[in-house]
Structure formats: structure tokens, C-alpha cells
Amino acid sequence: MKKVGIVIIFNFLIFSFQTKNDFYSAVDQDLKFAESIKRGKEIYEDMCVSCHSTNGEGKRKVYPPLAKSDYLIEKREASIRAIKFGLRGKITVNGIQYKRRMARLGLDNGEVADVMNYITNSWGNKNDKMITIKEVESVSKK
Numbered sequence: 001m002k003k004v005g006i007v008i009i010f011n012f013l014i015f016s017f018q019t020k021n022d023f024y025s026a027v028d029q030d031l032k033f034a035e036s037i038k039r040g041k042e043i044y045e046d047m048c049v050s051c052h053s054t055n056g057e058g059k060r061k062v063y064p065p066l067a068k069s070d071y072l073i074e075k076r077e078a079s080i081r082a083i084k085f086g087l088r089g090k091i092t093v094n095g096i097q098y099k100r101r102m103a104r105l106g107l108d109n110g111e112v113a114d115v116m117n118y119i120t121n122s123w124g125n126k127n128d129k130m131i132t133i134k135e136v137e138s139v140s141k142k
Contacts, residue, residue, distance in 0.1 A: 029130070032130070033117065033130045036113060036114045036117040036118075036130065036131075037114070037117045037118045037121055038118075039111075039114040039118075040113075040114035040115040040116070040117050040118025040119070041118045041122075043107065043111050043114055043115045043118070044115055044118050044119060047105050047107070047115070048066075048105075048115065048119075051063040051102075052064075052065070052066050055067060055123060056069075056119065056122060056123035057123075060096065061096060061098065062098075062100060063098070063100065064091065064093040064096075064098045065093060065094060066119045066122075066123065066125070067122075067123030067124055067125070068094070068123065068124040068125065069093055069094060069125065070093065070094055071091060071092070071093040071094070072093075072119060072120060072125060073120065073125060073127065076120075076131075077139055078091075079116065079120075080112060080116055080131070080135070080136055080139045081139050081140075081141070081142070082102055083105065083107065083112050083115060083116065084104075084107070084109075084112050084136060084139060084141075085104055085141045086101070086102050086103050086104035086105070087101065087102040088101050088102075109133045109136040109137050110133050110136075112136045113131045113132055113133050113135070113136045116131040116136075117130060117131050
């Protein structure tokens with residue numbers, strides 16, 4: 001019986017040690033993600049709200065919605081590109097075609113990542129994978 005108790009305690013200590021490191025990594029990552037979303041909200045309120053509205057609904061057939069946006073979630077790289085370089089041409093969002101030009105906003109890569117993290121986690125959107133500065137840097141104008 002003592003052997004079983006020792007094995008249980010030993011396994012508990014090993015499990016606790018392994019998950020402790022994983023836990024701290026996850027908490028650190030979650031904190032960075034939350035901070036990025038917070039900064040992104042401020043950027044959105046300064047730069048994006050006039051077209052896409054405070055609730056992300058945009059204006060039908062004029063400015064595409066960001067709320068519950070299939071384009072935003074399914075076309076992650078294209079969405080980053082639009083914020084980073086502006087957008088010309090037609091896009092389809094939630095089954096509706098938009099062709100209005102979006103000007104380049106002049107945001108740096110960190111600001112683009114932050115606003116993307118905010119809009120992809122607001123108004124019914126859910127994105128568990130944090131958008132990083134490195135990811136934004138890798139997106140070219142084409």
C-alpha cells in the first residue's frame with residue numbers, strides 16, 4: 001500500500017511540475033493577447049469607427065461589416081493586407097459585394113496586429129490564434 005501512495009505522490013509532483021511551466025506560458029500568452037486586443041480597441045476607435053461603426057456593422061453596400069464577418073475570419077491574410085496597405089477592388093462579405101476603396105491607414109505592423117486582434121475577437125467574431133507583428137510583417141502588398 002505504501003508503494004501505491006508513493007507512486008501517486010510522485011506522479012502528482014511530476015504532473016504539477018510539467019503543467020506549472022505550461023500554465024505560466026499560457027498565462028503570459030493570454031496576457032499579451034489581452035493587451036493587444038485592448039490596444040487594438042483604442043486604434044479601432046481612432047481610425048476605423050467612422051466607416052465601420054462602433055458595433056462593427058459598417059454600412060450596408062458601402063462599408064463592409066466587421067461584426068460576424070466571414071471575410072475577416074476566413075481571409076486572415078487579405079484582411080491584414082487591407083489594413084496594412086489599403087484595399088481596392090471588389091470583396092464579398094457575408095454574401096454582399098463591396099467595391100468601395102479603403103485608404104491606407106498608415107499604421108505600423110504592431111498597430112495592424114493589435115487592431116486585427118481586436119476586430120477578430122469582437123462583435124461575434126472569435127479568433128483564438130493571436131495575430132503577431134511577425135505575421136503582419138510577412139504580409140506583402142502583392
